Amino acid sequence: MVDRRTAKTKRAIKNAFLDILKVKSINKITISELSEKADIGRGTFYLHYHDLYDVYESVERDLYAELVEMFDEFSPYVTSENLLALTNEVTAYIDKKRELFLLLMDVHENILNKIKEIFNEKVLQDECYSEISEYEQLEALFIVAGTFGILEEWLRSGLDMPLEQVSKILHQLLMKFNLQ
Incomplete structure (x- = not known):
């Protein structure tokens, strides 16, 4: 079972990813940009995902x-x-x-x-x-x-x-x- 904080962080990452994807192609998005948009650190991103794909x-x-x-x-x-x-x-x-x-x-x-x-x-x-x-x-x-x-x-x-x-x-x- 996924705890609420993990679920909330993953949801924030996905929402930020989709927001950026509306204006940029996936290969133009950076982890730093996504992390900033999701209001998380880069390390937090890598705790949950390997990369943008x-x-x-x-x-x-x-x-x-x-x-x-x-x-x-x-x-x-x-x-x-x-x-x-x-x-x-x-x-x-x-x-x-x-x-x-x-x-x-x-x-x-x-x-x-x-x-x-x-x-x-x-x-x-x-x-x-x-x-x-x-x-x-x-x-x-x-x-x-x-x-x-x-x-x-x-x-x-x-x-x-x-x-x-x-x-x-x-x-x-x-x-x-x-x-x-």
Whole structure:
């Protein structure tokens, strides 16, 4: 268990990192600049992280963990209501963290591909997929890729529509595949 001071320090480092990342590329940020912005000493930074890329990876891991937690919480294959709830939750989460997603996508364009990989693993690990054909496995991968393709287009403002509409459309598309 992480104590509150450690959690607070790590949060300050991540927030300072993200603030600076809005105006500078990651390879232009210095540990001194980040430490000053986070109001910590350089030594304190190194107690928690090896370098700036370690901070970036920690921010990504947090994002992935929250998405996996959502997936696990809603068990999307149990009922269509669960699938709708997951779709609503993920689109709301992405909308709420739009700036963070876009910022991280500027640093590492494949962040959404990593999220797709995580969801692919979750889908194929689900017990209702344990005895399915190769075709059905590919269908599941197609569904995940399509869903994240739409979310990426919406995130990058290629689709100018409110989050409720995106969520509803995604749910309607997913229901066409009878994911129950």
